[in-house]
Amino acid sequence: MNIHDVVKKSGLSIVTVSRVINNSPTVREVNRQKVLKAMEELNYQPNSAAQSLVRGKTGIIGMSITNLNDSFYDRVIKAANRKLADQGYFLTLSISEHEGEGETNNFLFQRDRVDGIILLSPIEEEQYVAELKKKKIPFILLDNQYEHDDVSSVLVDNFQGGYDATRHLIDLGHTKIAHIGGPTIFLSVTERKRGYVQALADAALTPFAIEYSGFTVSSGYDAAKKWIREDTLPTAIFAGDDFIALGVIHALREEGIMVPHDVSVVGFDDQKLASEFFPRLTTVRQPEAQMGSIGVDLLLEQINGQMEAPTVTKLSPQLLVRESTAYLKQP
Amino acid sequence: MNIHDVVKKSGLSIVTVSRVINNSPTVREVNRQKVLKAMEELNYQPNSAAQSLVRGKTGIIGMSITNLNDSFYDRVIKAANRKLADQGYFLTLSISEHEGEGETNNFLFQRDRVDGIILLSPIEEEQYVAELKKKKIPFILLDNQYEHDDVSSVLVDNFQGGYDATRHLIDLGHTKIAHIGGPTIFLSVTERKRGYVQALADAALTPFAIEYSGFTVSSGYDAAKKWIREDTLPTAIFAGDDFIALGVIHALREEGIMVPHDVSVVGFDDQKLASEFFPRLTTVRQPEAQMGSIGVDLLLEQINGQMEAPTVTKLSPQLLVRESTAYLKQP
DNA sequence: CTGAAAGCGCTAACAC
């Protein structure tokens, strides 16, 4: 079943049918109706492969992700999805389970499969970037790890996030402030830590303790337990993300140490789930919607050739003060 | 840049080039190498729109999801992704934010965009099913809400899951067993409850209390708090999912009620996160990998026309006994 | 083993 069936059924020519499909204004209303009726009756839909072939574009934007199951991704993706829909594009997601070295096997990475690609929080992105450049596929980076001055990307100022979180604890009178970071392969992790160190330095303080761990509840739990065991518990903790923070609070509570009464805790990411526990977590929210939106703009500009030069946009995160932080308890 | 450039560069004909692209064995090795070399040098990749057009298939399977951010989805998707890759297909995800009524606006829902579609945990799937049938797009349902005897689908036996969870509590000596279900629009929710009621009945017991709520930590929290306030706390609780269970445990702990010492709690879904808290949650694990795998098989059979008749497969979930359940405390 | 020719379904000039 194809356009020719519609041609027969409607009695008009193939060109007119095509025009109706593409909403061309230069079709007499009577004929348009005839065509529409025929399409309706035949339950016809144009073949998108043929359209893509002749137009040289697909109307689809691909997004490569390495993971689901995280509020941050969820929000970025949904924002991009909506924004693209507004512009007449579709978003398609592809999971790229990091397969170590070797050629990337991502089906999106083919010119003409998609009009452009968004790489969300890529891990070891170099190979992807190189491949996309080589294939001349328009793409941008969201929340990437490395600096690429010749690729457009949107980043969150994790340094500032770390700084603000720590500054908040300092403002509450804390001086024994520890930090538990995530996996150090992430730039975001080292940036957050850098912000933490800087905020302390600006207040003439030094890190009370720094641990690195996974972005998981259990690693936060373990770190806190260790401090308790060694009797080196700080009065405030800046956790690298909300899961770590949750683990910390959990461990403290098990030992009868109250948050925020005895110890203040700040998280990062504003995971949806984390905000449902009590005390509600003070955390740093990343501007996911903005990231998605700006990323889409950047990519579409590039696709439409309106791009001046690659841009790196750094967005500010926002400290959300809730209930897991409080003034330092007077001795 | 297209196949003709490769033709020129290699000195062979377009047909031979095409054969090399498609790994046809009927090409002399010398010529194959020439073509390969030319493709390599030109950095050539066949145009997939053209291939799809002429072949009448895309090699892509679409999956429509309504939500990310859940271990269950994550596992199903990854399983399907891998299985499809093994069979030479690619998986592409599309987020379908439930837009109420109206025509579905899912770009996947176009014949020739994809070779087939998997609907994962669809909400109000009727309209989708109707549309896909109308468009004659091969599809299957995973974890669907309604019974469709003319569509292949893979379900989890939520009744059994509820039964097993409850039976476990009964075996531990509990008789005051309450249930907190999720949103009742989900078939899974009512099935789990049915299993709960049946297990009780088989032991000559009756439901101690039944609440319905969202699949969230806070609703579990609220339900437990309410019971405590009204002094109607059961000795065991079967929660509709892990988040609810987490909320319950959180509320109990706030009141100094220990799990599992004072109250036993069972969850559902084995959310990755939930297993990191202590006590580690006893829960019901759904066979996500199997679902993904069987779903893919069913879909590919349908696509290849090897399908006898639509099949509904019901898989058994598995009770994972961990630390949030214990024998009824002797008074 | 190789190539010439036809055509997948559609759009974009260009005439009328």
Added chain:
DNA sequence: GTGTTAGCGCTTTCAG
């Protein structure tokens, strides 16, 4: 306004 003609880039008969 409308239709004729030529491809988009590729695969697939069917001869040779």
